[in-house]
Amino acid sequence: MTAPTPPTPPFRDPRLPLEKRVDDLLSRLTLDEKTAFLHQFAPAVERLGVAAFRTGQEALHGVAWMGPATVFPQAVGLGATWNEDLVRRVGEAVSKEARAMRARDERVGLNVWSPTVNLLRHPLWGRNEEGYSEDPRLTSAIATAYTRGLRGDHPVYWRTAPVLKHWLAHNNEADRDTSSSSVRPRVLHEYDLRAFRETVEAGAVAGVMPAYNLVNGRPNHVSPYLAEHLRAWTREELLVCSDAGAPSNLVDSEHYFDTHEEATAAALRAGVDSFTDHGTDSTKIVARVRGALERGLLTETDVDTAVRRQLSVRFRLGEFDPDPAPYAGTADFDTPEHRELAREAAEQAVVLLGNDGVLPLAPDTRIAVVGLLADECKLDWYSGTLIHRSTPLEGLYERFGAARVSFAEGVDRVLLRTGDGRFLHVPPSDGSASGARGAEGALDPALLAGRTDLPPLTAAADGTELALADWGEGVLTLRAPDGRYLSVAEDGFVRASADQPGGWVVQETFRLEPHGNGHLLRHLGTGRPVRVAADGVKVAADDADAEIFEPVVTERGEDAVARVAAGADVVVVVAGNDPHINGRETEDRTTLRLPAHQERLLRAARAAGGRTVLALVSAYPYAVDADAFSAVLWTAHGGQAAGTALARVLAGDVSPAGRLPQTWYADDGDLPDLLDYDVIGGRQTYLYFEGTPLFPFGHGLSYASFGYADLSARVGDGSVRVSFTVTNTGDVTADEVAQLYGRAEEPSVPRPRRELLAHRRLTLAPGATAEVVFEVPLSALAFWDVAHGRWRLEPGPYALLVGASSEDVRLSATVTLDGEPSAPRPVRERGLAAADFDEQSGTEIVDRTRTAGDAVTPVAGATGELLYRACDFGRGVTGVTLTVAGEGSAEIALDGVPAAALATDAPTPGPYDYVEIGAPLAAAEGVRDLRIRLRGTLRLAHVGFSG
Incomplete structure (x- = not known):
């Protein structure tokens, strides 16, 4: 007799609602099994037929770290397209490749940690x-488009499950795991939260990843904002994945908790559902969770909540369906459509910053292309491996013909002479990694920095001429004639073994340091100098054992540039950065200026007498002398089609229409401190910056011209309808990005000079006209009213500004809106939350407790001042009470007149041990401005009034 077929468990039944399926599977798991799910690498549960699962697959501009894949432009380049439809299609292509790659390799994950919306x-x-x-609005628009592409359009199942990075207010790499971003409530709501909120509310986000930093003194991994804000924006079960190593940082570097059990419990209760820590080793996290359970710091319900959120994502990915989910069979990988999309995205990302008419280049132009990036197709830390490759030089060869294009990289060519008169010598490779360019132009993929089977460098009478590239601040790369970069592997030997600088620790960077009668060659990856030993060149134990080198320059980069430029009509200088050097994850930049070596190349190109085009290929803005060039373009590193795209724009096959997604400042002096997160008080970004930028937000030129007309603005029920026309008045088909900005004309508090309300990228043939209509919700013009702790639309006139950038306004209209008038702060009844100030100087916001609330304290060594405008004391109060911790004093003034002085008798036992101190308050009646001056280590949480 045949045994009966066991019934299908409910969690395997796709006819049931997802919530019931999740609940069923959760009920079948033991506490130990659920606890094991809390680590990034969740093990299989074989008795239930549940496979292993891991959160996390990088996919910022293509599937990363898992081998060959289509590589699209960097995220900032996608932002420069201002084109949501394009970015959605890029997200769709990336998610299809993730599915196709997973079909071949189960290590490829479907929970993608992208995009970054910081x-x-x-x-x-x-x-x-x-x-x-x-x-924030442009960021949200682009991020929403990308996540929609990653998610797919099925009503139930997701192609991939995107997680937004990095929650919250994260903009510095220096001390990123210990620094705190002081974020006042208006900046929090109007700026940092807004970028996340609008994308989450759009419904295509699976979760978020908290950032390494602290916000207002509290680590993001125990942030109350996860519950108060993030999870309030949607009914979906959002998955919160920790950043790598961040759970341990709560104790090890931040010292926020005394034990890892406390830290893990706090993070789990705050809303972290998956712990990315200790790589694939889950034992430490599991032990910490078990310890927290045993100590009563966690309950099984807390664990269930996190596991339910994980399972919700896994069900949406179709993992537990008996038949393949709709996306499981996706096989689209490196398709012609994906290659074309990569080229289209790279073209749309190019921004023409200035042009005196030299562009587009005529077909018979003799072109000299020079610069450190002229024959490079650079990848970054979050790139996949290139299948196809196009450099600017290759693109220009293809478009104009090799006979019309000359090339000089512009690096210095050097021999490194040792103290005994020999030279560094690069032995030939062993044939398995010849260093020759393949059919697609890439070096042999076997060239890896960690290889130890290639012969190390030696010292010999016939030295090898090395290409020395100076990337700024003395950071050098050295390259053999066949294209191999010098690199150091774990065994300490120097080999020519890398096709590009890269890796978490870059092993291909060096510095020449003056020493005695010569120079030390210091390897920056290890921090150790190089020496010549009998068995090859290697890093030394210390400076005393180092080799003294004399660089012998055989050709200066400037001379090579001058040579090729002399016979050209136009010199195209391709300058910028290597994404792994002097500005990358873990390392902030120190200046907006180009490296000195590249500045010298620019001068040499200009001195040649021809017309000079500067093509900046970089991950960030630079401060350059734009007027010194006939034309200036910028593009982010554009992925596999970068060179083809740039050449097509230079040739006029494509009219450039990228727009700057951020302000380009003219000088370092225009910048705030990197850790000053108060965009309002610090007058930061185009929203508040009052200086003259090098290039403004939204700027970008075209080979066509466009006319704007027929502006109409009509206020309706809850929105304002803005319409206008755009006409291509040029003689080529081109894209224009029409931009709408708003500005409160009579604000009661500091408001943006103008803020983006809407935009649209249009394609118009010569003479064609398009009507553009925006329906802008009135809530887009509201601000966070700190006096009452909510959003408020202020009544009065608002300017609506239409044009081609934030500064290039072509049309304007004014609408008068009804709203809620300002009202004084009801301080007599509610007192004042210290962080709800209108203005401040010399203070920072800190955590009131480890779990919730804010306090304000003077910056170390400073006297802090807080201003609260229009405080309503009614018929009067007679006393003031401050809720404080720490030690110090406070002085209170009303309308500039001293009214009270208070001080602590002794320091409180700890920063969270608050006490109340009080004093009489003179002349406190009616509506007055209140100013508080803080000294010492006082942490002020609240101000109360009595009498």
């Missing part, structure tokens, strides 16, 4: 390449 507040941030824009 705002590009500060252009020296090392991870500028990962964000979309300094503007």
Whole structure:
């Protein structure tokens, strides 16, 4: 007799609602099994037929770290397209490739940690390449488009499950795991939260990843904002994945908790559902969770909540369906459509910053292309491996013909002479990694920095001429004639073994340091100098054992540039950065200026007498002398089609229409401190900056011209309808990005000079006209009213500004809106939350407790001042009470007149041990401005009034 077929468990039944399926599977798991799910690498549960699962697959501009894949432009380049439809299609292609790659390799994950929606507040941030824009609305629009592409359009199942990075207010790499971003409530709501909120509310986000930093003194991994804001924006079960190593940082570097059990419990209760820590080793996290359970710091319900959120994502990915989910059979990988999309995205990302008419280049132009990036197709930390490759030089060869294009990289060519008169010598490779360019132009993929089977460098009478590239601040790369970069492997030997600088620790960078009668060659990856030993060149134990080298320059880069430029009509200088050097994850930039070596190449190109085009290929803005060039273009590193795209724009096959997604400042002096997160008080980004930018937010030129007309603005029920026409008045088909900005004309508090409300990228043939209509919700013009702790639309006139950039306004209209008038703060009844100030100086916001609330304290060594405008004391109060911790004093003034002085008798036992101190308050009646001056280590949480 045949045994009966066991019934299908409910969690395997796709006819049931997803919530019931999740609940059924959760009920079948033991506490130990659920606990094991809390680590990034969740093990299989064989008795239930549940496979292993891991959160996390990088997919910022293509599937990363898992081998060959289509590589699209960097995220900041996608932001520069201002084109949601394009970015949605890119997200769709990336998610299809993730599915196709997973079919071949189960290590490829479907929970993708992308996109990054941190705002590009500060252009020296090392991870500028990962964000979309300094503007929250543009960031949200692009991020929403990308996540919709990643998710797919099925009503139930998701192609991939995107997680937004990095929650919250994260814009510095220096001390990123210990620094705190002081974020006042208006900045929090109007700026940092907004970028996340609008994307989450759009419904295509699976979760978020908290950032390494602290916000207002509290680590993001125990942030109350996860519950108060993030999870309030949607009914979906959002998955919160920790950043790598961040759970341990709560104790090890931040010292926020005494034990890892406390830290893990706090993070789990705050809303972290998956712990990315200790790589694939889950034992430490599991032990910490078990310890927290045993100590009563966690309950099984807390664990269930996190596991339910994980399972919700896994069900949406179709993992538990008996038949393949709709996306399981996706096989689209490196298709002609994906290659074409990569080229289209790279073309649309090019921004023409200036042009005196030299562009587009005529077909018979003799072109000299020079610069460190002229024959490079650079990848970054979050790139996949190139299948196809196109450099600017290759693109120009293809478009204009090799006979019309001459080339000089512009690096210095050097021999490194040892103290005994020999020279560094690069032995031939062993044939398995010849260093020759393949059919697609890439070096042999076997060239890896960690290889130890290639012969190390030696010292010999016939030295090898090395290409020395100076990337700024003395950071050098050295390359053999066949294209191999010098690199150091774990065994300490120096080999020519890398096709590009790269890796978490870059092993291909060096510095020549003056020493005695010569120079030390210091390897920056290890921090150790190089020496010549009998068995080859290697890093030394210390400086005393180092080799003294004399660089012998055989050709200066400037001379090579001058030579090829002399016979050209136009010199195209391709300058910029290597995404792994001097500005990347873990390393902020120090200046907006180009490296000195590249500045010298620019001067040499200009001195040749021809017309000079500067093509900046970089992950971030630069401060350059734009007037010194006939034309200036910028593009982010554009992925596999970067060179073809740039050449087509230079030739006029494509009219450039990228627009700057962030302000380009003219000088380092225009920048705030990197850790000043107060965009309002610090007058940061185009929203508040009052200086003259090098190039403004939204700027970008075209080979066509466009006319704007027929502006109409009509206020309706809950929105304002804005319409206008755009006409291509040029003689080529081109794209224009029409931009709508708004500005409160009579604000009661500091408001943006103008803020982006809507935009649209249009394609218009010569003479064609298109009507553009925007329906702008009135809520887009509201601000966070700190006096009452809510959003408020202020009544009065608002300017609506239409044009081609934030500064190039072509049309304007004014509408008068009804709203809620300002009202004084009801301080007599409610007192004042210390962080709800209108203005401040010399203070920072800190955590009131480890779990919730804010306090304000003077910056170390400073006297802090807080201003609260229009405080309503009614018929009068007679006393003031401050809720404080720490030690110090406070002075209170009303309308500038001293009214009270208070001080602590002794320091409180700890920073969270608050006491109340009080004093009489003179002349406190009616509506007055209140100013508080803080000294010492006082942490002020609340101000109360009595009498």
